[in-house]
Amino acid sequence: MSSLQNPPLSSDAAGAETRGLRLVRILLPVVVLAVGIVLWELVVRLNDIPPYVLPGPGAVFTTLIHDWPELSRSLLTTLLTTLEGFVAASIGGVALALLFNQSKWLEYSLFPYAVILQVTPVIAIAPLLLIYLPQQTAVVVCAWIVGFFPVLSNTTLGLNSVDRNLNGLFQLYGASRMQKLRYLKLPSALPFILGGLRIAGGLSLIGAVVAEIAAGSAGAGSGLAYRIAESGYRLNIPRMFAALLLLSVAGIVIYGLLALASHLILRRWHESALGKEI
């Protein structure tokens, strides 16, 4: 009963192999990216394609630097909208799931509408919202609509997948409803909730962009999606690409941050986070 905390003996060799594999997994996409950029530049130069049809990566990059003051302001606007939508989706999704978990009646009454909200394309809802709500609110609501369902459904799933024996144990020791929720259900559901948040982060960005595009003609918006639409009207194609690039990067960063947070929170106990520990 003493040597049990040590990792298995073969972990050195296995570790080296895993490290090698991980390096390959990082390197390969980078190589693909580099090859893609070079090909893109070559195609543009060899065919003498004008920048208002297809700008080369160099032109996109130059535009990004040159228009940075304007683009960064737009990026900030979009990110703020995304963040507001995400926070609302997280709180709303978790809170609604908790309510559903406490009252079956509430769940039966409201869950179908949550599904309806989810399956109706947000791009179709956005114009209506823009009529009834102030523009900034409408955009946040769109981000919320898209983001909240994965949080709701994942949290519900998590709250319902509590270990049967642990449940019996809590019952045996006379746990109250609140104690059960706090000490058993929420920790059990945590990996599921974090998974839902990870999806919701990316979706909130999509919701924000969709709403901005829909609102674009209204003019007041200044988010990245609006920039894309505006640049399109002006045939400023390099700036469209630059804004698109920023959106992609924003999406990747959001996903990465949420994945990192999830890993840090779960690393001591959950299976999903264990493989990376070696």
Next chain:
Amino acid sequence: MGGPAALSEKGSSARAGVAVSLRGVTKVYDSGVTALGPLDLEVRNGEFVSLLGPSGCGKSTALRLIAGLSASTSGTVGISSRDGQVRTGHSIGFVFQEPTLMPWTSVRENVRLPLKLAKMPPAESEARVHQALTHVGLSDFADAYPRELSGGMKMRVSLARALVTDPEILLMDEPFAALDEITRFRLNNDLLSLWRNLHKTIIFVTHSVFESVYLSERIIVMTSRPGRLSAEIRIDAPAARGEDFRTSAAYADYCRKVSNALAPSYAGQPGS
């Protein structure tokens, strides 16, 4: 100390008093399957009783009924403590077939759980958690997480958690079934010494003849579907049992006797 009226005829026993009594208890599931009974069972204070029977004979069901984890269809389940008062679940410790630990928190917090649910302040529970962990030999592993422990150690944590409320009755549902033999033997010995030192009433469910003979003072052999009492065998061996007992002729005799008593329970089952 006015013990309950209904007592066994063995009045010579120093530890009089019934800890658990089942009368005509049955359990019928919603599907219509009769899982148990009718079953009559009486367990005295401080006794070590094993329920032995084939898988699915309702012995775990009986244990869950005693623990109050499920309700009987008919009959009465009585739990009384040493002072004659009838008390609820808090005087019962339960060890499940699996360790049933919360993976998201440390060994210490797992063991503390029953006290936390009883709203005992952490400062007060700390000493009791430490003592329970010491009983099972895991005081050095208080900060470890369950996944860092071996199967045997997880089971020890589970046992410590059952002991932390200092219950009078310990219910154990095939706790060592999933462990390797050496670990199981060691845990058997540790359980016996805990029982001797802490004077608990233990009801132990198992399907192992050898384990039941090694541990118990009394073995209740059960039939399957529905689970009924088919034989009762008393093991008259010294309480301080060790590896000597495991290799003794008396042990082998008891095992043969219990195996023979168990044989009819398996009759008619496929594969027997």
